[in-house]
Amino acid sequence: MSSAEMAHDREAWAELIDLERLARWMDSRGLGTGAAIEEPETLGGGTQNILLRFRRAGRVHVLRRPPRRPRPESDEVMRREMNVLAALAGSDVPHPGFIAGEGDPAALGTAFYLMEPVAGFNPTQGLPPYHAGDPAVRRRMGEAMVDAIVALSRIDPDRVGLSDLGKLDGWVERQVPRWRAQLDGYAKFEGWSGLAALPDVDAICSWLEANRPATIRPGLIHGDFHLANVMFAPDAPELAAVVDWELATRGDPLLDLGWLTATWRDPAEAEHRVAVTPWDGFPTLAEIVDRYLAATGRSAAEARWYSVLAPFKLGAILEGSHARACAGLTPRAIGDQLHSHTIALLDRALRRIDQPIV
DSSP: OOHHHHHHHHHTHHHHOOHHHHHHHHHHTTSSTTOOEEEEEEOOSSOSSEEEEEEETTEEEEEEEOOSSOOTTHHHHHHHHHHHHHHHTTSSSOOOOEEEEEOOTTTTSSOEEEEOOOOOBOGGGOOOHHHHTOHHHHHHHHHHHHHHHHHHHTOOTTTTTOTTSSOOTTHHHHHHHHHHHHHHHGGGSTTOOOGGGSSOHHHHHHHHHHTOOSOOOOEEEOSSOSGGGEEEOTTSSSEEEEOOOTTOEEEOTHHHHHHHHHHSOOTTOSSOOOSSSSOTTSOOHHHHHHHHHHHHOOOHHHHHHHHHHHHHHHHHHHHHHHHHHHTTSSOHHHHHHHHHHHHHHHHHHHHHHHSOOO
16 A cells, blocks of 8 residues: 555544444443543554544543455454453563454454553654753663563463464475465566575575574564554653564564564665664664573574574565566565665675674
């Protein structure tokens, strides 16, 4: 979905969210029974999902639902998110507080849920003066990112009611074949530049298969953990919430560390994709990994495999936009930009085979 389409969906939220039906549903849950829904407004951000903030009976709610043209799995994604947020209640993982949810699309057209508003900002949208003015604050921001996935790694899915989240059997064995097949599948798009235009995918896959962990330590994974999916407190370097839980599943939590290192600035790269400015003060890649390993007792050898898998997986996902752009299905400029990012990610995976982070 283009940014223009996302903006249109937000502006036309009244066509998608019937406030009278929502009020009746909230009445059935005892949420401000009989009161009017006031001050509705959509919230921005990079997500394709629609976020509607409103007030009822003196309490502020944020409703999250799929976009105007939901994917076939959108309702299931909403149900997954609400289950994960409900399970995180009372934990040390910063997250939006879950209020209530509805998995049956008959209630409002799609599955949806209500959560508490988050008082904070996303750092990729700009830093407030307090955070921009002090490298020590930014260092703590990076440390707080690590601490969040450390806390998440300590959640036992079985103990919090998430034992049916995702398929744990064969999880690690599925990783490389799945994402290699994703790349190979782009051949169906006419004009795609193909694997020959990418760094050595065969070498990455061969190394990952040859060095695949024999076992994993199962836990809860966010699945897309990076700077665009967190919110920081407005007056402190601490996380207010980790957001966008739609890819949460069970697996080895080291994947979240790998994902963070796949999206963090790497000084070995000539072109820096810095998500936040100013960047000075943020921990280095090695410091991020060291902090996580020290807190979890995991080894550098274990983390290395995920530091290669994560950029390979992310590159395989992003290359899809380039393939579709080659076929004229999405804007070429965006496709070319993401193709360049894919190349950088696969180069990063290859480099980490020869040069581990720690």
